[in-house]
Amino acid sequence: MRYAHTVESVRRAEAALMATLPAGALMQRAAAGLAAVCIDVLGSVYGARVVVLVGSGDNGGDALYAAARLASRGAAVELVVLKPEAAHPDGLAAALRAGARRTDKPAWDGVDLLVDGVVGIGGRPGLRDPARTLIEDARAAGTYVVAVDVPSGVDVDGATLPEPHVTADITVTFGTHKPALLAAPAVRAAGWVQLVDIGLVPYLDEAGLESVESADVRAAYPLPSGESHKYTRGVVGVDAGSDRYAGAAELCVRGAQAGPAGMVRFGGPDSVAAEIVARRPEAVAGRGRVQAWVVGSGTADRADSALRAAAADEVPVVVDADALAYWRPGMVRGALLTPHAGELARMLDVERSVVEAAPLAYARQAAERLDATVLLKGSNTLIAERDRPTRVVSTGTPWLATAGAGDVLAGLAGSLLAAGLPARDAGSLAAWLHGAASRRAAEYGRPITAGDVAGAIPAATAAVLSAPATPAPWA
Numbered sequence: 001m002r003y004a005h006t007v008e009s010v011r012r013a014e015a016a017l018m019a020t021l022p023a024g025a026l027m028q029r030a031a032a033g034l035a036a037v038c039i040d041v042l043g044s045v046y047g048a049r050v051v052v053l054v055g056s057g058d059n060g061g062d063a064l065y066a067a068a069r070l071a072s073r074g075a076a077v078e079l080v081v082l083k084p085e086a087a088h089p090d091g092l093a094a095a096l097r098a099g100a101r102r103t104d105k106p107a108w109d110g111v112d113l114l115v116d117g118v119v120g121i122g123g124r125p126g127l128r129d130p131a132r133t134l135i136e137d138a139r140a141a142g143t144y145v146v147a148v149d150v151p152s153g154v155d156v157d158g159a160t161l162p163e164p165h166v167t168a169d170i171t172v173t174f175g176t177h178k179p180a181l182l183a184a185p186a187v188r189a190a191g192w193v194q195l196v197d198i199g200l201v202p203y204l205d206e207a208g209l210e211s212v213e214s215a216d217v218r219a220a221y222p223l224p225s226g227e228s229h230k231y232t233r234g235v236v237g238v239d240a241g242s243d244r245y246a247g248a249a250e251l252c253v254r255g256a257q258a259g260p261a262g263m264v265r266f267g268g269p270d271s272v273a274a275e276i277v278a279r280r281p282e283a284v285a286g287r288g289r290v291q292a293w294v295v296g297s298g299t300a301d302r303a304d305s306a307l308r309a310a311a312a313d314e315v316p317v318v319v320d321a322d323a324l325a326y327w328r329p330g331m332v333r334g335a336l337l338t339p340h341a342g343e344l345a346r347m348l349d350v351e352r353s354v355v356e357a358a359p360l361a362y363a364r365q366a367a368e369r370l371d372a373t374v375l376l377k378g379s380n381t382l383i384a385e386r387d388r389p390t391r392v393v394s395t396g397t398p399w400l401a402t403a404g405a406g407d408v409l410a411g412l413a414g415s416l417l418a419a420g421l422p423a424r425d426a427g428s429l430a431a432w433l434h435g436a437a438s439r440r441a442a443e444y445g446r447p448i449t450a451g452d453v454a455g456a457i458p459a460a461t462a463a464v465l466s467a468p469a470t471p472a473p474w475a
């Protein structure tokens, strides 16, 4: 996992760490890491033109000490000090001593790098003038932007993206990720995120948000053993499709067949079942004992009765699409709800745009109110569960936004549930593999269908399971 901590949690850890260190040591660690990334970006530092936007807090302090390092290596550094009376005094003195000079209006033409030290974790969302105009001018000139800790103006904890804000090419963050650096929409402003170790990790409490990585998928994927037979691997029941949406049923079955369960039972209407069995002969038509159900994809006006029938089996259920409208809190223990933003908005009785602007907050609110694990689909997918860190998955390509892709995901999640994973893990692995399969199918850049995604899941699974088990550096 990559972990993100809230501002409050970072502040607590920083206070504990700072108590063990000489004054200013932490800022020097941050500035050294920041300068190293800037040097990497510049390639050749001597003679490079660097503009540094300096805000009035410690974020500006980090930027000033990094500016001093760049200036001492021969960069032509210009400091735009936004509130001179409040700038970090020692940092400013160090930068000026090293040869940086002050300006109010940089000429952006020929600037190699802009360092955004306007605000960090102490910032309020949005940007005021003159920072706002300076950033706009720099962007219009195509200047490369490195943000310090977070892109200034984003909502650090809520991961929303109020206007205006800095859009960075690289964000150099300190100690741990912040929610805005992992979750949409704020993550879109961060660019490539570089984490600098400042010794904070031992002092951090549990993360509020965690990003699922390939090593996590590898560690949790349910593998068959020599003793396995199809029933011990789990049977997943699919009640999907209708005369009008027969395709949804097939896509859902294909998603389920691409997962670890040993068997897929198709429990939808007979007219659809005949077609499913003809096209996917490994599926067994008719209801029977299952370890998990997938209900709702394309069920149209059967959704209510289909969900009730699945709930009566008292096994975990993936509740998708049409069935979401009939979900009642507490209906099934261990349920995984898989709405997109529009479906979640209807469940919470708010506008879709409101959910899209703040998916992290609404996924969490939904998990509380709906008393279930909620997988909110989108450009990155969130898996929220009450009292547990929220998960984020960002393996998908935008080509995945194609009709039927959600049916495949629901089937795959059901297969992982039937194989014994709890809802939060089943949702995380399903979203990760579904996204990875979409990239593979799209060959990193061409249109795909939902069927292509289903077809690519086994290869995406093989790739992640067979990768060498080197632990991630942060693990």
Ligand SMILES: NC(=O)C1=CN([C@@H]2O[C@H](COP(=O)(O)OP(=O)(O)OC[C@H]3O[C@@H](n4cnc5c(N)ncnc54)[C@H](OP(=O)(O)O)[C@@H]3O)[C@@H](O)[C@H]2O)[C@@H](O)CC1
Binding pocket: 014, 018, 026, 027, 028, 030, 055, 056, 057, 058, 059, 060, 062, 118, 119, 120, 121, 122, 123, 124, 125, 126, 127, 128, 131, 148, 149, 150, 153, 174, 198
């Ligand atoms: N603590 C540590 O040990 C370490 C911390 N580190 C670094 O410190 C950073 C946190 O520093 P911080 O707490 O000083 O707050 P910071 O983000 O600079 O902003 C506060 C200032 O900004 C202003 N301001 C607010 N909103 C604004 C807006 N929208 N637009 C414009 N201005 C705005 C506000 O001024 P005001 O508006 O109140 O006049 C206030 O003065 C952290 O992100 C990391 O980079 C590292 O060195 C590692 C060690």
Ligand SMILES: Nc1ncnc2c1ncn2[C@@H]1O[C@H](COP(=O)(O)OP(=O)(O)O)[C@@H](O)[C@H]1O
Binding pocket: 340, 377, 378, 379, 380, 381, 396, 397, 398, 399, 400, 401, 402, 403, 404, 405, 406, 407, 408, 409, 434
């Ligand atoms: N911009 C995007 N980038 C990456 N993945 C996306 C994007 N938009 C949607 N997705 C993914 O595409 C899938 C679409 O599912 P869904 O909205 O249920 O479609 P359908 O109902 O047609 O099956 C989800 O897995 C979602 O996470």
Ligand SMILES: [K+]
Binding pocket: 059, 116, 117, 118, 119, 120, 147, 148, 149, 150, 151, 152
């Ligand atoms: K910043």
